[in-house]
Every structure is written in C-alpha cells, then in structure tokens.
Amino acid sequence: MATMRVNELAKDDLFWQIEYKHDRCTLCGRCVAACPFKAIEARVERRRKVISDDITPNPKVIFQTVPVIKQVVDEYNFCRGCGICEKVCPNDAIRPVRNPDHRFQAKYRSVTGDPFKRGGRNNLVTSARTLDKIKIGRISQMTDPSLDAQRHTFDLLAPFGRVLPPQEIPFEIKDGKLVERENTPPVRWIYPIIIGDMSIGALSWRMWEALAIATAYLNEEAGIPIRMCSGEGGVPVRLLKSRYLKYMILQIASGHFGWNRIINAMPDMVEDPAGILIKIGQGAKPGDGGLLQAKKVAKHIQEIRGVPKADLLSPPNHQGLYSIEESVQKMFLSFNAAFKFRVPVAIKVAASATSVSVYNNLLRDPYNIVGGFFLDGIDGGTGAAHEISLDHTGHPIVSKLRDCYLAAVHQGKQGQIPLWAAGGMGKGWNLAADAFKMICLGANGIFTGKLMLQLAGCVGNDNGKCNACNTGLCPVGICTQNPVLVKRLDIDKVAENIVNYFLSVDHELKKLMAPIGNSSLPVGRSDALIATDKAVADRLKIQYAC
Amino acid sequence: MCRIGAIKSRKYLHPSKALKLMRSQQKGHDNSGFAMVMQDLGGVFENYKDLPILSLACTDEGMRIADNILHEAGFVRIMQWAPETHPREWLKIEPMPNYIFLVLQYPKSYKYASKEEKEELLVDIRLKIRKALEVNDEGFVYSFWPDVLTLKEIGDPTDIGEYFGLWEENDELRAKIITAQCRQNTNYDIVRYAAHPFFLQGYTALANGENTFYEKNRDFQKKLYKGYIGFESDSQCFLYTLHYVHKILKWPLMYYKHVITPLPFEEIELREDREVLKKIRASLAHLEINGPNTIIGVLPDGTVFTCCDSKKLRPVVVGYTDDTAIITSEVTGINEILPDRDWEQDIYPNEREMVVINNDLEVQRWQQ
Numbered sequence: 082m083a084t085m086r087v088n089e090l091a092k093d094d095l096f097w098q099i100e101y102k103h104d105r106c107t108l109c110g111r112c113v114a115a116c117p118f119k120a121i122e123a124r125v126e127r128r129r130k131v132i133s134d135d136i137t138p139n140p141k142v143i144f145q146t147v148p149v150i151k152q153v154v155d156e157y158n159f160c161r162g163c164g165i166c167e168k169v170c171p172n173d174a175i176r177p178v179r180n181p182d183h184r185f186q187a188k189y190r191s192v193t194g195d196p197f198k199r200g201g202r203n204n205l206v207t208s209a210r211t212l213d214k215i216k217i218g219r220i221s222q223m224t225d226p227s228l229d230a231q232r233h234t235f236d237l238l239a240p241f242g243r244v245l246p247p248q249e250i251p252f253e254i255k256d257g258k259l260v261e262r263e264n265t266p267p268v269r270w271i272y273p274i275i276i277g278d279m280s281i282g283a284l285s286w287r288m289w290e291a292l293a294i295a296t297a298y299l300n301e302e303a304g305i306p307i308r309m310c311s312g313e314g315g316v317p318v319r320l321l322k323s324r325y326l327k328y329m330i331l332q333i334a335s336g337h338f339g340w341n342r343i344i345n346a347m348p349d350m351v352e353d354p355a356g357i358l359i360k361i362g363q364g365a366k367p368g369d370g371g372l373l374q375a376k377k378v379a380k381h382i383q384e385i386r387g388v389p390k391a392d393l394l395s396p397p398n399h400q401g402l403y404s405i406e407e408s409v410q411k412m413f414l415s416f417n418a419a420f421k422f423r424v425p426v427a428i429k430v431a432a433s434a435t436s437v438s439v440y441n442n443l444l445r446d447p448y449n450i451v452g453g454f455f456l457d458g459i460d461g462g463t464g465a466a467h468e469i470s471l472d473h474t475g476h477p478i479v480s481k482l483r484d485c486y487l488a489a490v491h492q493g494k495q496g497q498i499p500l501w502a503a504g505g506m507g508k509g510w511n512l513a514a515d516a517f518k519m520i521c522l523g524a525n526g527i528f529t530g531k532l533m534l535q536l537a538g539c540v541g542n543d544n545g546k547c548n549a550c551n552t553g554l555c556p557v558g559i560c561t562q563n564p565v566l567v568k569r570l571d572i573d574k575v576a577e578n579i580v581n582y583f584l585s586v587d588h589e590l591k592k593l594m595a596p597i598g599n600s601s602l603p604v605g606r607s608d609a610l611i612a613t614d615k616a617v618a619d620r621l622k623i624q625y626a627c
Numbered sequence: 628m629c630r631i632g633a634i635k636s637r638k639y640l641h642p643s644k645a646l647k648l649m650r651s652q653q654k655g656h657d658n659s660g661f662a663m664v665m666q667d668l669g670g671v672f673e674n675y676k677d678l679p680i681l682s683l684a685c686t687d688e689g690m691r692i693a694d695n696i697l698h699e700a701g702f703v704r705i706m707q708w709a710p711e712t713h714p715r716e717w718l719k720i721e722p723m724p725n726y727i728f729l730v731l732q733y734p735k736s737y738k739y740a741s742k743e744e745k746e747e748l749l750v751d752i753r754l755k756i757r758k759a760l761e762v763n764d765e766g767f768v769y770s771f772w773p774d775v776l777t778l779k780e781i782g783d784p785t786d787i788g789e790y791f792g793l794w795e796e797n798d799e800l801r802a803k804i805i806t807a808q809c810r811q812n813t814n815y816d817i818v819r820y821a822a823h824p825f826f827l828q829g830y831t832a833l834a835n836g837e838n839t840f841y842e843k844n845r846d847f848q849k850k851l852y853k854g855y856i857g858f859e860s861d862s863q864c865f866l867y868t869l870h871y872v873h874k875i876l877k878w879p880l881m882y883y884k885h886v887i888t889p890l891p892f893e894e895i896e897l898r899e900d901r902e903v904l905k906k907i908r909a910s911l912a913h914l915e916i917n918g919p920n921t922i923i924g925v926l927p928d929g930t931v932f933t934c935c936d937s938k939k940l941r942p943v944v945v946g947y948t949d950d951t952a953i954i955t956s957e958v959t960g961i962n963e964i965l966p967d968r969d970w971e972q973d974i975y976p977n978e979r980e981m982v983v984i985n986n987d988l989e990v991q992r993w994q995q
Contacts, residue, residue, distance in 0.1 A: 221837075221839070221918075224837045225836075225837035225839055225918045225919060226919060226940055228938070233938065234891055234893075236889075236891050236892055238892055240909045240912075242909075244909040244910055244912075245906070245910055246910060247876055247907070247910045247911055248875075248876065250906050250907075250910060252878070252903070252906075254877075254878075254879060257879050257881075258879065258881075258900065258903075259878060259879070259882065259900075259903050259907075260900075260903065261902060261903060261906070265906065268905070268906075268909050270892060270905065270909075490846045490847075492850070493847065493849070493850025493851065495846065495847060495913060496909070496910075496912050496913055597839065598837075598839050598917065598918055598919070599839060599840075599917045600917060600937065600938065601889075601915060601917060603840075603843075603917075604843070604912065604913075605842065605843050605846065605913070606839070606840065606842055606843060607842065608841070608842045
C-alpha cells in the first residue's frame with residue numbers, strides 16, 4: 082500500500098471544487114488572471130495516451146506533458162466559489178462546484194490556530210425569513226377606498242431627529258397662531274430607507290463613491306431624499322467640504338477612525354451633515370468591534386484615518402462609556418454641541434435581548450438629545466467578521482424592532498425617538514416589501530447595506546459563496562483596496578443600478594400603501610399585516626391568517 | 628357609509644328636526660340605531676344651564692349604582708327628567724328599562740373649586756359610573772356635563788322616534804345644537820357606546836368614514852388622558868384628538884386639521900409657518916387620520932365645524948339660513964329641514980378646508 086498523509090488538506094476538504102474541462106480549455110489564462118484568491122494556477126500534468134498512427138491498428142502508449150489549470154489546495158489560497166473564473170472563461174471550461182461534504186472550517190482552524198473569518202453573511206439560513214411569513218392582509222376596497230398609486234400623492238418621509246411630545250414644544254399663541262418661542266432639537270424628514278453604514282475602508286473607494294453618486298443623484302434628480310451613512314472610518318475631505326455633505330450621515334464608532342479629519346474640516350463645511358450616527362454595535366458581529374485587516378488599509382485609508390498600515394480594530398465598546406446615561410451625557414451632548422445642535426445625533430446598536438432596556442432608557446432621557454435608535458439585526462453586516470460571530474451570535478431584527486416599538490407604546494412615547502431597523506432588509510430582493518412590513522410593525526424607517534453591494538455586482542450569497550470581504554481580494558472590486566481589482570467595478574454602472582433600484586422601490590412602496598388606503602407612512606399599523614405562521618403572529622402581536 | 632348631521636340654530640329646536648334630517652338620507656340598512664347629542668338646552672332643562680346633566684340608559688339596579696356613586700361623591704339631585712316612552716310590540720327597538728337625565732348640583736366641597744377642577748370631577752364620576760355599570764351590564768352613561776343631553780338607542784330610527792315620542796314636537800325637549808346619526812357601527816360589535824356622536828367634556832364629534840390609522844391613534848391616545856377610553860368605534864379617536872388638541876394642548880381650532888390631515892411636505896415647505904407645521908406633524912404623527920373621513924365637531928362654546936380627510940373621500944354639505952345652519956352628509960337632509968334657503972349658498976367643503984359656524988351663526992371657511 083502506498084504511503085499517504087491523511088491529515089493533510091485535500092481537494093475533497095474544500096468548500097468548492099474546481100471542475101475543469103481539459104478538452105474545452107484553450108489555455109487562454111483568463112481564469113488564472115482573474116482569480117484574486119490564487120485558488121487556481123497553471124500547471125502541467127503527465128498524461129498517458131494510447132495512439133495508433135498505422136493504417137492498421139497498432140496501439141502504442143505515449144506519455145505527454147500537458148498544461149492544465151489546477152485548483153490550489155491550501156488553507157490560505159482556497160477557492161471561495163465566487164465563479165469569476167466561470168464568468169471570464171470563453172469556453173465553459175471551468176467552474177466551481179459546491180462540495181457538500183467539505184470539512185474546511187475544521188481543517189482551517191486546526192492548521193492555522195486562528196478563527197475562520199469571512200464576509201458579512203450569515204451562512205446558516207435554515208428556513209424562510211420571518212418577513213416572508215408576513216403579508217399585507219388589509220386591502221381596502223369598500224369601506225375604505227384604495228388609493229391610486231399613480232395619481233394620488235404620497236408622503237414617503239420619515240423623521241430623523243428627536244421628536245418632542247407636543248406639550249414640550251415651546252409653542253405660544255400669537256394672533257391666534259402657534260409660533261415657536263425657542264429652538265427645538267433638529268428633525269430631518271428623509272426617505273424611510275437609508276443606505277446603511279459601510280465604511281470607506283471596508284468598501285473600495287470606487288464602490289463608496291458610486292454609493293455617494295447614487296445618493297446625490299437620487300436626491301437632486303429623482304426627488305428621493307435618501308441619506309447615506311458614511312460608516313466608521315472617515316470621509317474624503319473633498320466631500321466634507323462639498324454641498325453633498327447634507328446627504329451624508331457621518332458615523333463615529335468606537336475606533337473614532339477618521340474623526341480627526343472630520344473635526345478639522347468643520348470650519349470649511351458649507352453644509353451640515355444629514356446626521357451623526359454613533360455606532361455602539363452592529364448586527365453581524367454583535368459585541369465585536371470593527372475589523373479592517375492590514376491588507377485593506379491602503380494608502381488613502383491611512384490618510385483618511387491617520388493610521389499606519391496595520392490591522393484596524395475598533396474596540397467592542399466605546400472606551401470610557403459604561404452606561405446608557407453616560408452615552409447620552411458625553412457622546413450625544415458633545416456631538417450635538419460640535420454642530421451647535423443643528424444636526425440630529427442618533428445611535429446604532431446591535432439588536433439584543435437588552436435592546437428594549439436601552440431604548441426605554443433613551444426615551445426617558447431628560448435632555449431630549451437622542452435623535453434616533455438604529456437597531457441592527459443578526460442578518461446585518463457587510464464587513465469582515467469571525468465566522469463564529471456571523472453565524473452564532475446576534476438577535477433577529479423583526480421581533481426586537483416590534484418589542485422596542487411596543488415598549489414605546491407602553492410609555493406613550495412612540496415616535497419620539499425614531500426607530501430605524503435593519504438586518505437582512507432586501508435579502509429576498511424586495512426591499513420595498515421588507516421596508517413596508519417593518520414600518521407597519523413600528524419602524525420609522527429601515528437601513529440597508531448588503532443589498533447595495535449586490536446591486537453593484539457582489540457575487541456572494543448566504544450559502545457560503547464568495548464571502549471573502551475580509552480578504553481584501555474581492556473579485557468584483559467592491560470590498561477591496563487592490564487597484565487592479567477595484568478597476569473591475571464600473572462606478573457609473575453601479576450608481577445607475579442603485580438609482581434604478583430605488584426608483585422601483587419608491588414606486589413599489591406607493592403600490593403597497595395604495596391598497597391599504599394610506600398616503601403617509603403606516604408606522605405602527607400592524608393591523609395591516611397578517612402572519613401565515615401562528616408563532617410569528619403571536620410573537621409580533623399581529624393577526625394570524627391561514 | 629355613515630350619514631351624520633348637525634343642526635345649529637338661534638332658536639330652540641325639537642329633536643324631530645334631527646330625525647327628519649337623518650331619515651331623508653337613509654340608505655339600505657341605515658336602520659340599526661339612532662343617537663343624538665343635544666347642547667344648549669331649552670325646554671325643561673332651560674333653567675339649569677350651569678348644572679351638569681347625567682345621561683343614562685340603565686336597569687333599575689344600574690340606576691341604584693349610579694345614585695350611590697353620585698351620592699357618595701356629594702352630588703345633589705336637582706331635577707330628573709325621563710322621556711315618556713311608548714312601547715309597542717311591533718317597534719324594532721331594543722330599549723333599556725330606564726332612560727334618565729339627572730340634573731345635579733356639584734358637591735358642596737366644590738363650591739369654590741375652579742372650572743377645571745369641576746370638569747375633571749365630572750369626567751372622574753362618569754368613568755366611575757361607567758365602570759360600575761359595566762360589571763353586570765347594568766347600563767350606559769353617555770355624558771355628564773352641563774347643558775348637554777345624550778340619547779343612544781339600537782333599533783330602527785323611525786321606531787326609536789316613535790318609542791320616545793320624538794316625532795311629535797313639544798316644549799319639553801329642545802336645544803340649539805343637535806348632532807345626530809342614524810346607524811350603529813359596522814366595524815365592530817353593536818355597542819351603544821359605539822354610536823356617534825361621541826362626547827367628552829363639552830366636545831362632540833361625529834364621523835363618516837373609516838379611520839385606517841385607528842390602531843395608531845388608539846395606541847397613542849390611551850396614554851394621553853384618562854377620559855380616552857372605550858374605543859368601541861374607530862371614530863372615537865377623532866373626538867379624543869379634538870379634545871387633546873383644543874382642550875389639553877390649548878391650540879387654536881385651526882390646528883386640529885393640521886394634526887389629523889397634515890399637509891404634504893411639498894406644501895408645508897412653501898408656507899411661512901413650515902417649522903411649526905413640521906413640528907406638529909412629527910410630534911403628533913400618531914394622531915393623523917389617513918382613511919376616508921368627514922368629521923363634524925362641536926366645541927364647548929357651541930362652535931360647530933366640519934372638515935374632511937386629505938383626499939376628500941367622503942361627502943359633506945353645509946346649508947344655512949339666517950337663523951339655522953346645518954352640516955350633514957347629503958344635501959337631501961338640508962332640503963328637508965331648510966327647503967327655503969338659498970341653496971346657491973350651500974358649501975361643499977374641500978379637502979383643505981374647515982367650515983366653522985360660530986355662535987352668531989356666521990359661517991366661516993378656513994383654508995388649512
């Protein structure tokens with residue numbers, strides 16, 4: 082028997098196996114050139130061939146050395162199944178095939194002594210999403226006429242900012258009219274869908290720019306007042322000083338990356354930003370800080386953030402904050418003060434069993450300083466994370482959003498701190514339906530991130546395809562700072578896709594509001610929803626229908 | 628679709644006018660009930676303008692329960708009046724054993740109490756009686772307020788009129804403001820409380836429509852004031868919002884429409900008072916109505932008004948002469964009561980308009 086080393090990694094252990102058709106391959110080399118993971122390479126094989134070149138059969142065996150494309154079997158350079166090789170192959174000669182019997186994560190950890198890391202996708206999807214078990218069941222027909230989605234006007238705007246209860250608004254009556262006696266916290270009326278926080282370090286600069294272009298276009302040309310959150314990690318100074326800043330929600334997270342630049346740019350800002358979002362936590366890796374690996378810390382990232390080329394780890398918490406009250410006092414007050422109380426300041430936390438306590442506490446904040454509560458559920462996240470966080474920690478968003486809304490209802494304070502929720506919004510490709518259902522359950526609006534990447538051409542999915550956002554080798558140029566890979570992304574096309582998607586979402590939202598006879602957002606109108614799952618209905622306190 | 632009506636006059640009118648107003652608008656099965664609120668009372672109540680009147684429909688036991696509560700609180704009975712009823716076997720009506728209107732003197736301890744204190748007392752006592760009556764279904768208490776009388780009944784409005792002798796004009800029961808509706812609600816159970824008009828602390832509201840933001844309204848209102856209870860009908864929300872905006876927040880009446888049917892943002896931005904309107908819109912988003920509705924309201928001072936949803940999906944018309952003004956769902960009702968008016972003066976309010984009739988019977992049109 083031959084000697085063999087059974088503990089070594091074999092092709093059979095990998096997630097994906099390359100299926101290569103020798104007879105179709107012309108050895109053009111495109112696949113090898115295109116694979117950013119170095120998971121395939123050109124090699125040679127010794128082939129035994131039986132030939133007969135006589136008039137009568139006279140078989141003889143020859144051995145030839147032939148060039149082939151081979152899969153690399155390696156813990157570091159392994160195939161992610163992104164399918165770029167298949168996309169570039171002119172002859173259908175190569176493709177990745179999922180290996181259902183893989184044991185890669187076990188092998189990876191046992192060899193590297195390091196947790197397995199990958200892009201922000203939950204790969205343990207075992208059943209249909211909760212939102213898919215909810216339908217819009219109240220269709221107005223005779224008692225309450227449906228509206229005409231084409232003809233009637235709709236007010237699709239949501240507040241971003243601290244909304245005061247009416248008795249606290251400093252109104253006085255002058256000549257029979259209400260007038261304001263003094264200033265109140267700023268409230269911005271914006272589109273109920275925000276492009277969620279994805280940092281300029283996590284995304285390629287071209288992807289980030291495409292999002293910014295789409296945002297500006299949607300605002301200025303399409304009349305959809307959408308906002309984009311910068312994510313942690315700063316904003317190019319040119320943008321900070323431009324009038325487009327008003328469409329950007331600037332984020333500060335626990336690493337405070339990029340804030341130096343933002344503060345320095347303040348005297349030169351011609352517009353206030355749309356808001357400040359203080360990220361406490363995020364859904365894909367709740368309790369974890371941000372993780373931008375050194376290989377993605379390109380020169381421009383170093384400049385924007387003022388850091389050397391090193392792994393950039395945001396701490397899991399804001400150093401120096403140990404309670405909700407402190408967060409209100411220190412962070413909110415300071416950030417409100419920084420922009421002279423003209424800019425709403427909101428907070429983003431990962432959905433958690435304790436979210437309601439946090440929300441309750443903020444609602445009781447006597448300073449009226451919190452301008453929004455952003456809740457991010459388990460399906461959220463675009464960046465790199467440990468697999469253990471992605472797959473095994475976090476809280477689904479739908480029930481937690483509902484809990485927070487009902488907690489506010491219980492206090493009679495609904496709407497005072499606008500609720501924004503995300504985590505898998507648009508996962509089934511229908512952002513409008515998800516947004517509508519979340520709004521009926523009590524959200525003022527939602528934010529979405531991953532879907533934007535998918536619109537840009539992300540090839541990853543929730544079944545473990547690609548998910549290499551952490552490697553800095555994104556094969557389509559979205560989550561990488563590698564200049565060669567980034568060039569694969571067509572900025573204008575990405576911006577166009579996103580704009581077009583939102584145009585359709587806007588139309589679809591109206592198409593959903595019309596049949597329930599509403600011309601303004603049905604926040605908290607859970608009577609419009611039915612659940613086809615009894616457990617979901619009971620948990621969310623909506624009607625069960627079968 | 629409900630049909631609703633309000634009559635405001637310089638002279639005292641008999642409720643037969645309200646019955647006639649509503650009957651002429653009857654459709655299909657608008658025969659499930661009759662309810663009315665009379666304000667600024669004449670007849671037997673004319674001399675008791677400042678004293679609260681308790682409107683009650685109850686069993687004998689209910690009467691005893693209410694009496695005990697009133698007695699315990701220190702109220703003293705000044706006068707009691709009950710309509711003479713005319714039971715006939717063929718009448719389609721589900722009457723209660725007793726219909727009682729009690730005129731009461733405030734407790735002695737309230738002799739020097741402020742107006743607000745007295746107003747809160749009346750709400751507290753009404754809620755207390757209502758709660759006590761609900762235990763064994765012993766009756767219903769509709770209003771407890773000076774110069775106001777409420778009657779609600781299940782059955783055919785014609786028969787209800789017959790039963791209470793309301794078709795025959797007399798001098799006993801008269802008022803200058805009468806609001807009425809001839810139908811029980813369809814959304815939920817038939818409950819006497821669910822019939823329009825709704826009344827709270829001098830405010831009366833009737834609505835024709837469907838409040839699609841009912842759940843939002845209700846969830847929000849539940850925490851705003853102790854008197855916001857019941858919610859047997861989604862239209863009660865309109866009364867509570869009126870009360871909240873005008874009585875509790877003390878905002879001018881014109882802001883009622885800005886709360887329930889806020890202007891589109893595009894229009895708000897063009898106005899000088901945009902900041903105020905946006906604040907209202909944000910703060911009271913949960914009091915917005917978004918379904919088809921026409922609302923008729925009466926304020927404690929006797930002002931009567933009407934306004935509609937922001938899409939104008941339900942009809943309403945205002946007709947008037949020098950001494951009487953009518954707001955109702957269909958013009959046929961006005962034709963019945965004021966056949967000789969100048970019908971060219973009739974107003975069909977638009978979606979951005981409030982029509983307000985003050986105590987001088989001046990008809991004003993306010994643009995939102």
